[in-house]
Amino acid sequence: MSKLSSATGIDASIQKYIGSYPATVVGQVRSLVANDKLTDFLLQRHPVPHTIYNDHELREYAIGLKNQHIKKSSPLSKVIYDSKIHVVHNALGLHSYVSRKQGSKLKAKNELRVSAVFKQSSEALLNMIVVHELAHLKEKEHNKAFYRLCLHMLPDYHQLEFEMRLMLIQLEQGGSIYD
Template sequence: MNYLQYFAHYPSSLQAQIKTLLEGDKLAAYFRGKYPHGHQCQSTQALYDYCHDYKNKYLKNVPRLHKVSYAKGRDLMTGTLGHHSQTRKQHGRKVKTRYEIALSQQLKYAPEAVLRALVVHELAHFKELDHNKAFYQLCCHMEPDYHQLELDLRLFIVLDRLGANFYHSGAQQ
């Protein structure tokens, strides 16, 4: 499979570096050096608390999150890493809105920085629906290193697809 398709919008110099990582089987070494340990948000409650803390710190005007979970139906390779939803239900004269986030089950075994990039991304959608300039500015406000982490998230997708994901429980060093 041509994994370079996930990096098509990056500059050619960066694509060349990525190609070198992939062809030289250096991707796992890159992650071991940069992110030696996976995150600790293994349970749904821990993931909820993690997302809730970010929401409270940066998006105080967004009502509380109702649900945050790892979703088995999400696949890193089909382009759906996470999903946010705002559902509105009318109960008489009141309209209730539920805010939910579902992340790919595969992110359960990822470095914390990669998880953080996707959480920031999904939370930003509650303020900015489209991937526009304001959206990315909000992402960078919540996580100043957002663009690097987004690149590392894409690299993690490839690492996982290659079967080289060493973050699984018991496999961490």
């Protein structure tokens, strides 16, 4: 890859994941990437990958968080890692709500799907994704109430969301930080 196309790829990744952040922040991240220091920064913040490897463990983890923070919300029928979720389309996880009529009863299912790219992340970043999807049990839209609930469950939610975006840039530019 030529230097020009490499720089264009870096800029595209940065624009896609943090383009709406202040120019000073974008410049700092661009410098980290250009100087091959993004991995070092992320490893300082997230030195150890989580150990939640399969769907069963992810389900137990998500239900534990749900029971700790939003007990009275609807139950989860399914929690899985999903390799079909494409982070480029701004989906890192999905929460789906399906209701169907069965006889005279209305049945509802809540499913939580986490992008498989988070199988190789720190627990803090996985936690942020799960908290985000759990918040959708109570708030369907990304509004003020939604983000208040995220902050209630995870006080450093916004910082972790930013670091998750940096991890996605790293994945596009050079692979997992834990290789």
